[in-house]
Amino acid sequence: MRIELTTDPFELHARAGHCLARDPLRHTVIATMVRNGVAGVMTIEPVFAMVCDGDAVVGVAIDTPGHGAYLGDIPASALPGVAAALFDRDPAVVAVEGDPHSASEFAIHWQRLSGNAFRLQWTTRLYRLGELRVPAVPGIARRAGDADIDLCVRWAERMRREEDIGPDPRAVPDRIAAGQWWLWDDAGVPVSVVAHQRRAYGWTRIGPVYTPPEFRRRGYAAAATAQVSKALRDSGSQVCLFADLANPTSNKIYRDIGFEPVGDVPRFVFDVSE
Numbered sequence: 440m441r442i443e444l445t446t447d448p449f450e451l452h453a454r455a456g457h458c459l460a461r462d463p464l465r466h467t468v469i470a471t472m473v474r475n476g477v478a479g480v481m482t483i484e485p486v487f488a489m490v491c492d493g494d495a496v497v498g499v500a501i502d503t504p505g506h507g508a509y510l511g512d513i514p515a516s517a518l519p520g521v522a523a524a525l526f527d528r529d530p531a532v533v534a535v536e537g538d539p540h541s542a543s544e545f546a547i548h549w550q551r552l553s554g555n556a557f558r559l560q561w562t563t564r565l566y567r568l569g570e571l572r573v574p575a576v577p578g579i580a581r582r583a584g585d586a587d588i589d590l591c592v593r594w595a596e597r598m599r600r601e602e603d604i605g606p607d608p609r610a611v612p613d614r615i616a617a618g619q620w621w622l623w624d625d626a627g628v629p630v631s632v633v634a635h636q637r638r639a640y641g642w643t644r645i646g647p648v649y650t651p652p653e654f655r656r657r658g659y660a661a662a663a664t665a666q667v668s669k670a671l672r673d674s675g676s677q678v679c680l681f682a683d684l685a686n687p688t689s690n691k692i693y694r695d696i697g698f699e700p701v702g703d704v705p706r707f708v709f710d711v712s713e
Contacts, residue, residue, distance in 0.1 A: 440490055440491060440492050440497070440514065440516065440517050440520065441490075441491050441520070442488055442489070442490060442491070442517070442520045442521055442523075442524040443488070443489045443491055444486055444487065444488055444489075444524060444525075444528055445486070445487050445489070446484050446485070446486055446487070447487075448472070448473045448475075448476025448477050448481075448487070449476075449477060450487075451473055451476075451487040451489070451499070452473050452477060454489060454496050455487075455489050455496040455499050456473075456640075457496075458496055458497065458498065458499050458511065458512070459473065459499065459511070459639075459640055460640045461512070462512055463639065463640035463641060463642050464565070464567060464642060464677075464679055464701060465511065465512055465538075465565075465702075466499070466511045466512070466640075467565075467639070467642055467644045467679055468501070468509050468536075468644075469487075469499055469500075469501050469509060469511050470639035470640050470642070471636045471637065471639050471644060472485055472501055472503070473487075473639065474636075474637045474638070474639040475636075475637060478637065480610070480613050480617075482607050482609055482610050483503055483504055483505065483506075483607075484504075485501050485502060485503040485504070486501070486502045486525070486528055486529065487499065487500075487501050488500040488501070488502070488521050488524055488525060490513055490514060490517040490520070490521065497514060497517075498511060498512060498513035498514055498517055498521075499511040499512075499513070500513060500521050500525070500537075502525050502528070502529055502532055504529065505533065506533070506534070507532055507533045507534030507535055507536065507706070507708075508525060508532055508534070508535040508536070508537075508545065509535075509536050509537060510535065510536070510537030510538070510541045510542060510545060511537075513537075513541060515540075515541070515544065518541060518544045518545050518548060519548045521545065522545050522548035522549050522552060523548070523552065526549065526552045526553065530552075530553060532549070532709065533708060533709060534560065534706055534707060534708040534709065535549065535557075535706070535707050535709075536704055536705065536706045536707075537704065537705075538702065538704065539703060539704075539705055542704075542705050542706075542707055543705070543707065546707040546709075549709060550709070553709065555709040555710055555711055556709070556710050557707045557708065557709050557710065558707065558708060558710065559705055559706070559707055560706045560707065560708040561683055561684070561685060561705075561706050562683075562684045562685075562703050562704065562705045562706070563681040563682060563683055563684065563703070563704045563706070564681065564682050564684050564690065564700055564701075564702070564703050564704070565679060565680075565681055565700070565701040565702050565703070565704060566679060566680050566681070566682060566693050566694075566698035566699060566700055566701060567677065567678070567679045567698065567699055567701050568668055568672065568677065568678040568679065568697055568698055568699075569697050569698065569699040570697050571665060571668060571669060571672065571696065571697040572665070572695065572696050572697045573662070573665040573666065573669060573696070574658055574661050574662050574665060574695075574696065575662075576657070576658040576659060576661065576662035577625050577626070578623050578624055578625035578626075578630065578659065578662065579623070579624055580621050580622070580623055580624075580633075580662075580663050580666035580667060580670075581621065581622055581624060582618055582620070582621055582622075583615045583620040583621060583622050583632070584615065585615070587615065587620075587622060587629065588611065588612050588615055590629060591611050591615060591620055591622075591632060592608045592611050592612075594632055594649055594651065595607075595608040595611050595647075595649075596608050597649075597651065598647060598649045605647055605649075606634065606647055614634060617637070619634055619635050619636065619637070620632060620633075620634045621633045621634065621635075621663060621666075621667050622663075623659050623660075623662060623663035623666075625657075625659065630650065630651075630654040630657075630659050631648075631649065631650040631651075631654060631659035631660050631663045632647075632648070632649050632650075632663070633645060633647075633648050633660070633663040633664050633667045634646060634647055634648075635667060635671065638676050641676065641677055642676065642677045642678070642679055643671045643676040643677070643678055643679075644678075644679050644680060644681075645664060645667060645668065645671075645678060645679070645680040646680055646681060648660050648663070648664055648680075648689070660689075660692060661692045661695065661696055664680075664692070664693070664696060665696040665697075668696070668697075679701070680693065680698065681704070684703065
């Protein structure tokens, strides 16, 4: 097997789309990046790695500068080659995410190549929507509009400060224009936000979900997520999302409204040697 790299989402879609479509739920992160690239709305240019067996692409990974590598369904024997190819292209990869076995094996190979130790930063759980249960909470869900851009950008910035993860504030206006950001209004006051990605291979991933501290513990995030999930399902899409395992509240909220666990995705970060 050989590893080929490309920054062209059109090439990745044409040559490896069948890999993503084979298990679109597992590949939701990569599939979304491809979809955004084809739509011309990526703020950062990722590198796609294709595992090739003859003319066939049998596995896919992605390296997003500043965020790290994300592994799709890759043959175990190809993991050393993927690590080596990405190291040659970008020795400053900061982290890797994927299924527990693939991510840990990649991290071990990366440590051998770079000399940098790795550690578990967090683990997220991937959920898929089962039987939806919509809670009764005061307020309504509405799509964010131009008048909400400043508020949504501020909340995106707060999310990054509070949680060390979140959407790129620069992308918020385009995502609002695409109808991907929703606000929950209670008595006309925006109190929570739920966003989602573009649909890819029949699935739409929800995220981020954020409620400012002053509005928490009132059920707003649960109600907003449920209503947005209903709208997505009614449009013909299946729905998924990630939740940080270290946050039992969000995991409970999602289970309560009908999301079912699929699998865990650890993130290993590489500690740069002094």
